[in-house]
Amino acid sequence: MYTQSFNVPDSTDGSTLKVVPPAASAHEEALQTQFDARIDADGKIEPREWMPEAYRKTLVRQISQHAHSEIVGMLPEGNWISRAPSLKRKAILIAKVQDEGGHGLYLYSAAETLGTSRDQMLDALHTGKAKYSSIFNYPTLNWADVGVIGWLVDGAAIMNQIPLCRCSYGPYARAMIRVCKEESFHQRQGYEALLVMMQGTTEQKAMVQDAVNRWWWKCLAMFGPPDADSPNSVQGMRWGIKRISNDDLRQKFVDATVPQAKVLGVTLPDPDLKWNEERQAHDYGQIDWDEFWATVNGNGPCNKERLGTRVKAWNDGAWVRDAALAHAHKQQARQMKEAA
Numbered sequence: 001m002y003t004q005s006f007n008v009p010d011s012t013d014g015s016t017l018k019v020v021p022p023a024a025s026a027h028e029e030a031l032q033t034q035f036d037a038r039i040d041a042d043g044k045i046e047p048r049e050w051m052p053e054a055y056r057k058t059l060v061r062q063i064s065q066h067a068h069s070e071i072v073g074m075l076p077e078g079n080w081i082s083r084a085p086s087l088k089r090k091a092i093l094i095a096k097v098q099d100e101g102g103h104g105l106y107l108y109s110a111a112e113t114l115g116t117s118r119d120q121m122l123d124a125l126h127t128g129k130a131k132y133s134s135i136f137n138y139p140t141l142n143w144a145d146v147g148v149i150g151w152l153v154d155g156a157a158i159m160n161q162i163p164l165c166r167c168s169y170g171p172y173a174r175a176m177i178r179v180c181k182e183e184s185f186h187q188r189q190g191y192e193a194l195l196v197m198m199q200g201t202t203e204q205k206a207m208v209q210d211a212v213n214r215w216w217w218k219c220l221a222m223f224g225p226p227d228a229d230s231p232n233s234v235q236g237m238r239w240g241i242k243r244i245s246n247d248d249l250r251q252k253f254v255d256a257t258v259p260q261a262k263v264l265g266v267t268l269p270d271p272d273l274k275w276n277e278e279r280q281a282h283d284y285g286q287i288d289w290d291e292f293w294a295t296v297n298g299n300g301p302c303n304k305e306r307l308g309t310r311v312k313a314w315n316d317g318a319w320v321r322d323a324a325l326a327h328a329h330k331q332q333a334r335q336m337k338e339a340a
């Protein structure tokens with residue numbers, strides 16, 4: 001359904017680029033020129049290379065938010081592992097939730113190459129200073145929600161993440177290649193689970209439609225604010241971190257999902273959704289941005305529960321981290337003694 005080969009334009013209107021502090025010395029100016037040339041040539045920036053501080057900060061912000069989203073994203077579905085309707089569905093769901101944990105680890109590792117420690121990033125999450133995706137602050141009320149998260153939430157995530165495989169920062173781009181392959185499986189398993197439910201009883205079909213109704217608008221908002229209200233987009237695109245704008249990705253997602261909904265036999269809950277022949281794209285209705293920002297700012301239905309669960313897991317796991325460290329120190333001491 002989704003491929004890794006989007007042909008995307010890199011051009012952007014540079015009129016609202018953030019103010020980047022001027023280079024401090026002739027040497028730094030030369031490094032900046034080299035950096036700009038590499039970005040212009042669509043090359044990769046690697047961890048040990050010089051980069052502007054603002055580029056480093058933007059990457060740490062985006063990659064750590066992304067990592068947090070992956071590990072907080074384990075929670076709404078993890079709730080359903082013990083209630084999966086069959087052994088097959090349980091095995092698939094366990095594998096998927098485990099994959100999300102792995103994605104978080106690749107991404108924390110990528111962010112660490114920029115000089116920020118994992119402890120610092122987790123502290124920012126646990127104290128509510130760091131953001132994670134709005135979408136994980138909504139409840140999973142029944143089994144159909146698990147299928148819809150696969151189909152729509154992971155579908156939206158892939159749409160956003162495929163262009164990140166071409167991100168200018170090497171470790172992030174390389175992590176995203178594997179993440180996208182796994183997300184693609186996640187999306188398909190969700191869609192397949194829904195296809196099965198849609199061949200079931202009237203109640204099962206109603207569960208799927210109800211879940212689609214509740215998740216559709218939240219998924220559209222996942223792509224972030226409209227381009228005109230997105231403070232980070234223009235600079236992110238200039239640096240080759242972001243490749244496609246929030247609105248363009250949202251449009252691609254709508255256009256890809258409409259035919260999938262038709263095959264599934266569900267209605268997308270938007271009376272304004274219709275094909276626009278002139279634009280060769282679907283028009284769609286208004287997203288509730290007030291509700292989105294309330295959720296991003298900590299007041300969604302499950303924000304407190306999600307953060308509370310993460311903090312508890314961190315505190316409960318302290319003895320494991322302490323034991324692993326003590327073991328590593330003991331081994332190191334033994335090796336040094338043997339080498340002496």
Ligand code: 3HC
Nearest residue numbers: 062066069073132133134154157222224230231232233296
């Ligand atoms: N939820 C929470 N915050 C959001 C958001 C969302 N859905 N969309 C945007 N924001 C935040 C931004 O982080 C930014 O806040 P900040 O300046 O304090 O950091 C603010 O809203 C303004 O948005 P911008 O459009 O200016 O921000 P960006 O240019 O960073 O674009 C983004 C936002 C498109 C989410 C981009 O950061 C991105 O592509 N991130 C990487 C992918 C990612 O994090 N995806 C999250 C979902 S991962 C996932 O779903 C897991 C999977 O297993 C399902």
